[in-house]
Amino acid sequence: MNRFTATSLSLAGLYLIQRQKLGDSRGFLTRLFCVEELRTVGWINSIAQLNHTLTIKRGTLRGLHFQHPPHGEMKLVSCLRGEVWDVAVDLRKGSPTFLQWHAEILSEENNRAMLIPRGFAHGFQTLSDNVEMLYCHTEAYRASFEGGVNFHDKKLEISWPLEVTELSPRDQNLPMLEDRFEGLVI
Numbered sequence: 001m002n003r004f005t006a007t008s009l010s011l012a013g014l015y016l017i018q019r020q021k022l023g024d025s026r027g028f029l030t031r032l033f034c035v036e037e038l039r040t041v042g043w044i045n046s047i048a049q050l051n052h053t054l055t056i057k058r059g060t061l062r063g064l065h066f067q068h069p070p071h072g073e074m075k076l077v078s079c080l081r082g083e084v085w086d087v088a089v090d091l092r093k094g095s096p097t098f099l100q101w102h103a104e105i106l107s108e109e110n111n112r113a114m115l116i117p118r119g120f121a122h123g124f125q126t127l128s129d130n131v132e133m134l135y136c137h138t139e140a141y142r143a144s145f146e147g148g149v150n151f152h153d154k155k156l157e158i159s160w161p162l163e164v165t166e167l168s169p170r171d172q173n174l175p176m177l178e179d180r181f182e183g184l185v186i
């Protein structure tokens with residue numbers, strides 16, 4: 001790798017991607033995606049969908065979302081403006097870290113992204129106003145395969161840094177994990 005540095009995190013397959021900024025007197029160039037470089041950390045398909053979101057109010061929470069098999073997806077999540085507390089949760093059936101979570105601060109300043117494998121739920125809380133996120137997805141969006149877990153799930157006990165200031169009605173009503181949930185077969 002030469003434009004990215006990948007750090008494997010505590011949950012197998014989850015990586016923190018540090019993007020290199022090539023700066024000069026005009027400003028900088030940074031590579032947001034590179035299939036050649038990211039193949040080494042498991043990104044084997046092309047990008048099926050690219051999403052851009054703006055989240056206006058600091059403290060807003062989006063998630064926790066995933067797509068059910070067979071349309072589970074790998075995501076590269078980047079923060080292009082502002083700062084977020086980015087959370088990935090291991091929902092993989094049989095994973096030694098099943099139901100464990102990991103968070104990183106992604107920001108315009110630190111030029112970092114999270115590479116999230118299939119079988120994970122993802123969510124974030126904004127730590128600034130006017131956050132813009134860019135998502136590379138290996139699968140197209142399929143509303144009928146959307147899944148979600150409540151951000152407040154007692155089985156996960158995720159720490160969120162701020163009081164939640166905004167949450168979509170869908171996210172407010174996301175279910176808690178049932179005792180019989182064995183995980184996603186990826």
Ligand SMILES: Cc1cn([C@H]2C[C@H](O)[C@@H](COP(=O)(O)OP(=O)(O)O[C@H]3O[C@H](C)C(=O)[C@H](O)[C@H]3O)O2)c(=O)[nH]c1=O
Binds near residue numbers: 049053062122170
């Ligand atoms: C995800 C998605 C949504 N949509 C439509 C569905 C709704 O009409 C509207 C907003 O969707 P939603 O409220 O699910 O958006 P987010 O809450 O930002 O969801 C995302 O945020 C969490 C943190 C993620 O990790 C996922 O990438 C994604 O689920 O866009 C699309 O048309 N295409 C898409 O790929």
